[in-house]
Amino acid sequence: MATIPADTRRASRRAAAGRLGTIVKAVREAPQAAVVILGGLMLVAIFADFIAPHDPTLPVQGAGVFDPPFWMEGGRVTTLLGTDFQGRDVLSRLIYGARVSLVVGLMGTLVAGGIGTAMGIISGYVGGWVDQIIMRVTDAWLALPAIVFAIFLAAMVGPSMWNIIVILGAVYWTRYARVIRGEVLTLREREFVKLAEIAGASKLRVIKRHILPNVMNTATVLASLTVGVVIIAEASLSFLGVGVPPPQPAWGLMLSEARSTLMAGQWWLTVFPGFCILLIVLATQLFGDWLRVRLDPQLRNL
Amino acid sequence: MPQFIVRRVLYSIVTLFILSATIFLVVRFTGDPVALMAEASARPEDLDRIRHQWGLDRSWPVQYVTFMQNAFRGELGKSFNYRLPVTELYFQRLPNSLTLGLAATLISLLIGVPAGIISAVKVNSRWDNVAKGIALLGLSIPGFWLGLVLILVFSVWLRWLPTSGAGDWRHVVMPALALGWYFAASMLRLTRSSMLEVLGSEYIKLARLKGLPDVVVIAMHAFKNALIPVFTLAGVNMVVMVNAAVIIEVIFAWPGIGRLLYEGIFQRDFPLVQGVVIMAGVMIVGINLVVDILYAFIDPRIRLTR
Numbered sequence: 001m002a003t004i005p006a007d008t009r010r011a012s013r014r015a016a017a018g019r020l021g022t023i024v025k026a027v028r029e030a031p032q033a034a035v036v037i038l039g040g041l042m043l044v045a046i047f048a049d050f051i052a053p054h055d056p057t058l059p060v061q062g063a064g065v066f067d068p069p070f071w072m073e074g075g076r077v078t079t080l081l082g083t084d085f086q087g088r089d090v091l092s093r094l095i096y097g098a099r100v101s102l103v104v105g106l107m108g109t110l111v112a113g114g115i116g117t118a119m120g121i122i123s124g125y126v127g128g129w130v131d132q133i134i135m136r137v138t139d140a141w142l143a144l145p146a147i148v149f150a151i152f153l154a155a156m157v158g159p160s161m162w163n164i165i166v167i168l169g170a171v172y173w174t175r176y177a178r179v180i181r182g183e184v185l186t187l188r189e190r191e192f193v194k195l196a197e198i199a200g201a202s203k204l205r206v207i208k209r210h211i212l213p214n215v216m217n218t219a220t221v222l223a224s225l226t227v228g229v230v231i232i233a234e235a236s237l238s239f240l241g242v243g244v245p246p247p248q249p250a251w252g253l254m255l256s257e258a259r260s261t262l263m264a265g266q267w268w269l270t271v272f273p274g275f276c277i278l279l280i281v282l283a284t285q286l287f288g289d290w291l292r293v294r295l296d297p298q299l300r301n302l
Numbered sequence: 303m304p305q306f307i308v309r310r311v312l313y314s315i316v317t318l319f320i321l322s323a324t325i326f327l328v329v330r331f332t333g334d335p336v337a338l339m340a341e342a343s344a345r346p347e348d349l350d351r352i353r354h355q356w357g358l359d360r361s362w363p364v365q366y367v368t369f370m371q372n373a374f375r376g377e378l379g380k381s382f383n384y385r386l387p388v389t390e391l392y393f394q395r396l397p398n399s400l401t402l403g404l405a406a407t408l409i410s411l412l413i414g415v416p417a418g419i420i421s422a423v424k425v426n427s428r429w430d431n432v433a434k435g436i437a438l439l440g441l442s443i444p445g446f447w448l449g450l451v452l453i454l455v456f457s458v459w460l461r462w463l464p465t466s467g468a469g470d471w472r473h474v475v476m477p478a479l480a481l482g483w484y485f486a487a488s489m490l491r492l493t494r495s496s497m498l499e500v501l502g503s504e505y506i507k508l509a510r511l512k513g514l515p516d517v518v519v520i521a522m523h524a525f526k527n528a529l530i531p532v533f534t535l536a537g538v539n540m541v542v543m544v545n546a547a548v549i550i551e552v553i554f555a556w557p558g559i560g561r562l563l564y565e566g567i568f569q570r571d572f573p574l575v576q577g578v579v580i581m582a583g584v585m586i587v588g589i590n591l592v593v594d595i596l597y598a599f600i601d602p603r604i605r606l607t608r
Binding site for chain 2: 026136137139140144147148149151152153156226228232235236239240242253259262263270271281282285286289
């Protein structure tokens, strides 16, 4: 087996270049609204330091607390979307909040997808008692509503952004494990896998070269549909005070801070952060739906 | 069939064992409840005494076995904070959560089923697109934010509905809508795909060939069969909603088990948290078991698969 690689490597490089081309093409074909929203939010998150008009954690000089948006009486142009209970600029906090949502959404999905795909492949390919154990753990995980499990873990572990990423990964991996295992069970019986085994390829090699590439489509589709769920989960945890700790600007946290003054009618503190969450999740859903139909028609029912 | 039931029941028991052990371990891995229970000035001897009193000085396996023995007798330990049995607190709050869950299920059905049927009958029409839009928004609007916006509109601006607490129907409307919204989307999707499947089947074609009017075909023939999976999902969703309504219950100060869990978490009331979470697992494993067995009765093919 050791003599082949030179050729295969070239082939795989070509494949990688082809994949990049596919991605570029995919972005062009994807629903435009989703691409514009997601791309825009990503740019905002990356360049938050340059875009945000004020420091998101400090009161704005010269502005009061609970200043309304600029078009209302008492609003000013320096704080376009108003200020919060500490006199901090809502727009700046929303801009930095995009960072938290995107980082947690993408990293959490990556962790969940990584664990889930690995577990699914091991479970399906190795089989036997390993399969039994992994599937029973999956069942146990699925027995709790994901959000209750996440709240429970977050409350026990303590609030920080990185803890939340790990926790959400640890909660949401089960769906991947189930679906991927199912795929591996059929892949395992396919001829190219059997032939590789007969040729003496090790289990690890079969998994790496033959199983993994064939489940990547499914994993990608699942991931695109998980991002939104993870973003809402993060916002929920932050809202309950077990997620991203203050004074960090996270959308869920902003909603939580707005709650105590909701009755006083300071609607901008509640409406804007929630609308941002809605927008980003809507975009990921649109993108995910499109990807699902494109990559794997069998997954339509997921 | 008996073999199928036995296997399913065994799986459920194993699931609950793994779940309870996981929860038990996580609770014990993360901090010392005794330090939080005692006053700051407590001496080490006092802490040891409390630890002994609550049985926290024994090894984890011993604690777990004791916990499981008690659980089988229907006792989930005593709340640190309330000094009352966890089960007593739990069953005090459960009726409220059931009310909310039931109301939310009704709302999700009222939105999801008609919209799903219209969207399936008039597939690819304007109505279908509207329904698809509703489904998409259902998954994208965070339920708790919807709750806050409802409070803003109906309590703060219009002053129609009370913001919090439990009482008459006016207290239930907003939390039920906020909770049921997400599930309405899944009802809609399922109703639509289920109706489409049935409408494409042979017996519906026959009914149409017989010359029956569309209304009769849809209402009498398709509707009944298409709604079996929908109502099954509604049942399962209701159990999930009863247990997963933590944030909604917190926002609307609804005295259910979700709020009990939330309070337990912030008071570091380990037995309470542990108990509520395990009860959620028991209820959901239970409903899944019931659904699996019922379906195996209806459709014998299911018995053969794992």
